[in-house]
Amino acid sequence: MNRPPHFFVTLFISLSLASCHWLDWDDFRPRPPKDRTTVEKDYRELAATEKKFAAFTEENGISEGFLAFLADDAILFRDGEYVLGIPFYQQNPSSGILSWKPQYADISQSGDLGYTTGPFTFRNSPEDTPSGFGHYISVWEKVDTATWKVVFDLGNFYPPPSDTFPDLVFPQKYPRKIAFVGDTTSLVAALIAQDSAFAQLASTENLRSAYEIFLAESPILFRSGSLPIDTPNEVQSLVASANQQPNLTPVGGKTSVLGDLGYVYGLTERESGTPTAYLHIWKYERWKGWQLVVEVLAIPNT
Numbered sequence: 001m002n003r004p005p006h007f008f009v010t011l012f013i014s015l016s017l018a019s020c021h022w023l024d025w026d027d028f029r030p031r032p033p034k035d036r037t038t039v040e041k042d043y044r045e046l047a048a049t050e051k052k053f054a055a056f057t058e059e060n061g062i063s064e065g066f067l068a069f070l071a072d073d074a075i076l077f078r079d080g081e082y083v084l085g086i087p088f089y090q091q092n093p094s095s096g097i098l099s100w101k102p103q104y105a106d107i108s109q110s111g112d113l114g115y116t117t118g119p120f121t122f123r124n125s126p127e128d129t130p131s132g133f134g135h136y137i138s139v140w141e142k143v144d145t146a147t148w149k150v151v152f153d154l155g156n157f158y159p160p161p162s163d164t165f166p167d168l169v170f171p172q173k174y175p176r177k178i179a180f181v182g183d184t185t186s187l188v189a190a191l192i193a194q195d196s197a198f199a200q201l202a203s204t205e206n207l208r209s210a211y212e213i214f215l216a217e218s219p220i221l222f223r224s225g226s227l228p229i230d231t232p233n234e235v236q237s238l239v240a241s242a243n244q245q246p247n248l249t250p251v252g253g254k255t256s257v258l259g260d261l262g263y264v265y266g267l268t269e270r271e272s273g274t275p276t277a278y279l280h281i282w283k284y285e286r287w288k289g290w291q292l293v294v295e296v297l298a299i300p301n302t
Helices: 005-019 040-060 062-069 085-091 185-204 207-214 232-240
Strands: 070-078 081-084 097-100 104-107 113-123 132-143 147-157 215-224 249-255 261-269 275-285 289-300
Touching: 040 062, 040 097, 040 104, 040 113, 040 132, 040 147, 062 070, 062 085, 062 097, 062 147, 070 085, 081 085, 113 261, 132 275, 147 215, 147 261, 147 275, 185 207, 185 249, 185 261, 185 275, 185 289, 207 215, 207 232, 207 289, 215 232, 261 289
Parallel strands: 070 147, 215 289
Antiparallel strands: 070 081, 097 113, 104 113, 113 132, 132 147, 249 261, 261 275, 275 289
């Protein structure tokens, strides 16, 4: 029976990962204790902090807002490179009014890592109409096991939308909380290796081949100049036409202490050849392994 070309690449990657115990993720993940506590409290605290961040920034200015809510090691992408967020805003005060609201959020079962995304607008002054539109993606981490801080932030711009976006809807059911305190070095290394496997398949074959293996069932995909692609029909259409072969180079990332949620950020190139950022947020699902749940990739939605 004839096999599609990416079948053999997939087989090679799977065998390689198996040889280094990749598929046995329990080698890296802590053993959870039994507890009936859920992550609802952590989730609601994350959503409330996001809303406070938005309100504080709109009232006090962009620089003051980000300086108040960024973590010490927060990463941003500015002028073609990754920079530390706090020094950037200390040295580059930003004018204008940035407004946003969370539309979707998710959180790790250990309650220490999460992400939010939603629409934003930019105005030069309170009297002006918005001149910039897009969606933000912020990754949050609990600092000192108590305070949510932004550790990574990236935006995707698009033309003025014709419709409004819904507000954040809280889940009806929350997963059990599995709280740990520990080192995530090996977890991060394994996740970056996973992202590298995605990148290798995308560059040697195409994005469609990588999506067929790694994409979650209900992902959110961001493309330059386009609204979020998140409905089943939209995602199916994008995957079917994803013939691009981008060069993706992972730069860094983090995982939750449990190893069930993580992100990798890296570099790719626009059609013009200029460097730009990409972001992958991964979620670990039992029996499936790491699944790509959010992607920000600066290529056109063809």
